[in-house]
Amino acid sequence: ITLKKMPSIRETLKETGVRPEEMFAVLAPKLDASPSLHNGTAPTPLTNYLDTQYFGAISIGTPAQMFNVVFDTGSANLWVPSQSCSPLYTACFTHNRYDSSKSHTYIENGTGFSIQYASGNVRGFLSEDIVVVSGIPVVQVFAEATALPAIPFIFAKFDGVLGMGYPAAAIDGIIPVFDQIMSQGVLKEDIFSVYYSRDPERNPGGELVLGGIDPNYYTGSFHYVSTKGEGKWEVIMKAVSVGEETLFCTEGCNTMIDTGSSYITGPASSISILMKAIGAVELAEGGYTVNCNLVMSLPSVTFHLGDQEYPLTQEDYVLW
Numbered sequence: 001i002t003l004k005k006m007p008s009i010r011e012t013l014k015e016t017g018v019r020p021e022e023m024f025a026v027l028a029p030k031l032d033a034s035p036s037l038h039n040g041t042a043p044t045p046l047t048n049y050l051d052t053q054y055f056g057a058i059s060i061g062t063p064a065q066m067f068n069v070v071f072d073t074g075s076a077n078l079w080v081p082s083q084s085c086s087p088l089y090t091a092c093f094t095h096n097r098y099d100s101s102k103s104h105t106y107i108e109n110g111t112g113f114s115i116q117y118a119s120g121n122v123r124g125f126l127s128e129d130i131v132v133v134s135g136i137p138v139v140q141v142f143a144e145a146t147a148l149p150a151i152p153f154i155f156a157k158f159d160g161v162l163g164m165g166y167p168a169a170a171i172d173g174i175i176p177v178f179d180q181i182m183s184q185g186v187l188k189e190d191i192f193s194v195y196y197s198r199d200p201e202r203n204p205g206g207e208l209v210l211g212g213i214d215p216n217y218y219t220g221s222f223h224y225v226s227t228k229g230e231g232k233w234e235v236i237m238k239a240v241s242v243g244e245e246t247l248f249c250t251e252g253c254n255t256m257i258d259t260g261s262s263y264i265t266g267p268a269s270s271i272s273i274l275m276k277a278i279g280a281v282e283l284a285e286g287g288y289t290v291n292c293n294l295v296m297s298l299p300s301v302t303f304h305l306g307d308q309e310y311p312l313t314q315e316d317y318v319l320w
Contacts, residue, residue, distance in 0.1 A: 040188025041212035042134035044071075046196070047157070048205025051319055052262040054196050055158035056208055059132045060142070061103030067096050067159040071194065071208050072260030073233040076165030076176045077115055078131065082124055082144030089146070091153035095160075098127075098144055105130045113143040115171055118265075120149030131177060133162070134210050138180040161260065164192065168231025178210070187211030194259050198316075225306040233257040238304040240270075242277040255305075263287075264317065274301065290318060 044056040047068070055068045060080065067080045083099040085092030100106040109126040124145040131140040145160065162177055163170070170176055182190045188211045195217040196206040207214055213222075225235045237255040239246045248270045265271070272282075278298050280288035290298065298314035 046206030
């Protein structure tokens, strides 16, 4: 079978002399995603599901097909379930699926795609279309997932994952969505901020802000910690302590800042020491539990990052 490479949306626009911003101006009223860019910042409200999943809405294609995605600093690619997903993968059919035949801005790619998470492997193929995040449209290569592991995705309330990692972490050299947005020069600053709520009554349950920060969700000043510069949101943590006792990481250890994970994870030996210090009991199926009647008497766990100490109280680190 002879394969033919089709021009990308970007290449087609260049050949016809149309600037991307002109195309977006025409398409914006049809995208079903109201622009939210205000003074160079663009917020996306997040839904909090049981303090374990935080996700927000994006759209793909024209007309817009809506998806709930986790904004994940632990990866750098965007994927959503595909209409082409095999019936063998039940998890696909409990979520919204992208249908390229219904989008007249879709460009075929077809390159195979695979990404590994701690919870399993997601496979599919690449496609290209208009993606709208926080009201900002970009021409984006993304993955249509055709194979999703049942655990954990069959129980997930989100459809896919939008990686907020560095380009160096992206599979197949694909430019991440946020980098595409930054290249347009529409943001006040080339930053993003994330807020997650632990209040089940709060609506929204969190917020992603592109281009800035939301003063409604913090007081005081920010402290900064340098990343290791290896293409990941990875920093050096100086120690972990409970009370006055330093438990481990005394000579420094690498730590990932991962907005896609709902748990504090680490090497089994270190986590075992930490759990023993707070009186937690290991479960047969993994994880740890504490006596609910004793939660308020549990000690704080302190993470030493940069020149600051960040204590987590029992209400912060126990999932009810």
